[in-house]
Amino acid sequence: MNASSEPSTSAPRTAGPGDDAALAARLAARDPAALREVIACHAAALHRACYRMTADAHEAEDIVQEACLRLWDQAPKIAARHPIGNQAAATLRLGGWLQRVVTNLAIDRLRRTRRLSDGEVPDSADEAPLADTLIEAGERDGTARALIMALPERQRAAIVLTYYEELSNADAAEAMEMNIKAFESLLHRARAALRQAWTAQGDAP
Amino acid sequence: MSVSEQDQGAPIVPGSPLARVLDDYAVPGLSAGFADRVLAAAEVRPAPLPEVRRTRGERGWRLGRGIAIGIASFGALATAAAATGLLQQFDIPVPTAEKVWASLTGKPPARAAAPAPVIAAAPDAASEPASLARVEIVGPVDTPEELSEAFRRIDEVREGRYAARRETIAQRIDKAIEQRRSAGLPVPTHEEEAAFRQRVDEAQARRQQLADERIAARRAEMERKVANGEALTRKDIVQPLREDARALERLRQLRRMSPEQRREALRQLPPEERRALMDEYRAQRIGAAAPTPAVPAENAPAE
Known part of the structure; x- marks a missing residue:
C-alpha cells in the first residue's frame, strides 16, 4: 500500500506493555537518547501520514518536529500519569499519542491555509x-x-x-x-x- | 442511504483501480539530520509553562465557595432591605425574631416590651386607690352621690391623660433638640426653649379650659337630670355630645384620606366648620401624645 518511494525507515517497532511508559519516564528525566529513540520509532510513519495530508514535505517535517517537541514538553506529565509498574503504564502508547497530535496539527494548519489562501484547497x-x-x-x-x-x-x-x-x-x-x-x-x-x-x-x- | 451511496462509501479494496491510483501517492523520506534538529530544538526549547493552579480537585471547592459567597451576599442584602424597611414597602412580611423562635419552639411569642403607654389607661378595679371605691355605683347613676363619684373618677382619668400628654410633649421637645444637636444644626438657647415650652403649655391650658367649659355645661345638664329623678347610664355619661361626635367622625374620615383628598374635602366644607375642624386638629397635634383623638374627657371610661 505504501509506495516504493517511501523512506526506508523501518516500521514502528512493536512496543511491549510498559515499554512506552519506561520511554516516557526517560523523556521526563530529560534523556536525549530517549527522544532520539522515539524519533527513530515513530517519525517516519508520522511524516508519511502528515505529508499525505498536507502534500508538503517541509510542512510535514515541521509538524512532526512540533509533535516530538510537545512530547518532550509533556513527558513529565505523561510519565506521572503512567508510572512504571502501574496498570496504567501498560495502556500508554506513545505512537498513538503522537499520531493524535500530528493529525490535529495537520488539520489545524490545513484550516489555517484555507483561511489565508483563496480556496487553494x-x-x-x-x-x-x-x-x-x-x-x-x-x-x-x-x-x-x-x-x-x-x-x-x-x-x-x-x-x-x-x-x-x-x-x-x-x-x-x-x-x-x-x-x-x-x-x-x-x-x-x-x-x-x-x-x-x-x-x-x-x-x- | 441508497445502494449506490452505500457502494460509494464502501472500503477501498486493495488492487482495485482506485487503490492502484492511490498507491501511487509517493512520499519523500525525512530529510537527513531530522533527529538531530529535533534534539537541538528540544535543548533550546523553553521550559513549559507551569501548570495552572486550578485542578480538577479544586473545582468542588470553587463551586462551594461561589455558593457560599452567593448565600452570604443574598443574606446581607436581605438583612439590609429588612432593616431599612424596604421589604415593608413592597408588602413583604418580615417576621420578627420572636415570631420565628416561637414558630420553632411552639410557644407563643413573648410580648416585646411595649413603650410606656402614652395615655394613662383607665385604672382598673384592682389598682384603683382605695379612695375611689368609697361610693359604689350600682346600676344606673340616679343619685347625686353616684354622679359625683362618676365625675370624680372621670377627673382622675383626665388628670392622668393630661399628665401623660405633658410628659410626652416634653420628651418630644427634648428629642427634637437632641436630634438637631447631633445633626449639627443650631439649637435653641435655654431662653428660647423655655419660651417655646411656655407657649405649648399655654396652648394646652387654653385647650383644657375650653374642654372644661364644655364639660361643666354637660355636667350641669346631667346634674339637673339626676335632680329631676332621671337615671343616667354609662352611655349617657361617656357618649360625646352630638356635635362632638360629628366632628370626631369627620376628623376620622379626613385622617383616612390621602393628603390631596383631605385638602379637597376641607375646601368643600363651610368656612366655620372647616375652621372648627382645623382648630380641633391643631389642638390634637399639640397634644398628639394620645393615640386616640382628643375627645372630651367624658369619653373616657368612667370605670
Whole structure:
C-alpha cells in the first residue's frame, strides 16, 4: 500500500506493555537518547501520514518536529500519569499519542491555509473544474495527490489514517479524537467523495 | 442511504483501480539530520509553562465557595432591605425574631416590651386607690352621690391623660433638640426653649379650659337630670355630645384620606366648620401624645 518511494525507515517497532511508559519516564528525566529513540520509532510513519495530508514535505517535517517537541514538553506529565509498574503504564502508547497530535496539527494548519489562501484547497471533492485541472496534471502520482487534496481536511485525515496507515477505525477515531460512530460516518463520506472525484476524472472503469 | 451511496462509501479494496491510483501517492523520506534538529530544538526549547493552579480537585471547592459567597451576599442584602424597611414597602412580611423562635419552639411569642403607654389607661378595679371605691355605683347613676363619684373618677382619668400628654410633649421637645444637636444644626438657647415650652403649655391650658367649659355645661345638664329623678347610664355619661361626635367622625374620615383628598374635602366644607375642624386638629397635634383623638374627657371610661 505504501509506495516504493517511501523512506526506508523501518516500521514502528512493536512496543511491549510498559515499554512506552519506561520511554516516557526517560523523556521526563530529560534523556536525549530517549527522544532520539522515539524519533527513530515513530517519525517516519508520522511524516508519511502528515505529508499525505498536507502534500508538503517541509510542512510535514515541521509538524512532526512540533509533535516530538510537545512530547518532550509533556513527558513529565505523561510519565506521572503512567508510572512504571502501574496498570496504567501498560495502556500508554506513545505512537498513538503522537499520531493524535500530528493529525490535529495537520488539520489545524490545513484550516489555517484555507483561511489565508483563496480556496487553494477546495471545500468539496466533486468540483468539476478542479477535477479537470487535476486530470490535466497528468501523472498518476499527481492524480492520487490531487484526489486526496480535493477532500476536506477531516475526510482527508480519515482516508490517510485508515487506508495509507492501515489503522483500525477505533485507532483512527482515537487519533482524531472522535466517537467511533462519528468517525465511521466521516470515513464513509470520505470514501464516497474520493470515488466521486475519481469518477469525475474519467478514470473509473 | 441508497445502494449506490452505500457502494460509494464502501472500503477501498486493495488492487482495485482506485487503490492502484492511490498507491501511487509517493512520499519523500525525512530529510537527513531530522533527529538531530529535533534534539537541538528540544535543548533550546523553553521550559513549559507551569501548570495552572486550578485542578480538577479544586473545582468542588470553587463551586462551594461561589455558593457560599452567593448565600452570604443574598443574606446581607436581605438583612439590609429588612432593616431599612424596604421589604415593608413592597408588602413583604418580615417576621420578627420572636415570631420565628416561637414558630420553632411552639410557644407563643413573648410580648416585646411595649413603650410606656402614652395615655394613662383607665385604672382598673384592682389598682384603683382605695379612695375611689368609697361610693359604689350600682346600676344606673340616679343619685347625686353616684354622679359625683362618676365625675370624680372621670377627673382622675383626665388628670392622668393630661399628665401623660405633658410628659410626652416634653420628651418630644427634648428629642427634637437632641436630634438637631447631633445633626449639627443650631439649637435653641435655654431662653428660647423655655419660651417655646411656655407657649405649648399655654396652648394646652387654653385647650383644657375650653374642654372644661364644655364639660361643666354637660355636667350641669346631667346634674339637673339626676335632680329631676332621671337615671343616667354609662352611655349617657361617656357618649360625646352630638356635635362632638360629628366632628370626631369627620376628623376620622379626613385622617383616612390621602393628603390631596383631605385638602379637597376641607375646601368643600363651610368656612366655620372647616375652621372648627382645623382648630380641633391643631389642638390634637399639640397634644398628639394620645393615640386616640382628643375627645372630651367624658369619653373616657368612667370605670
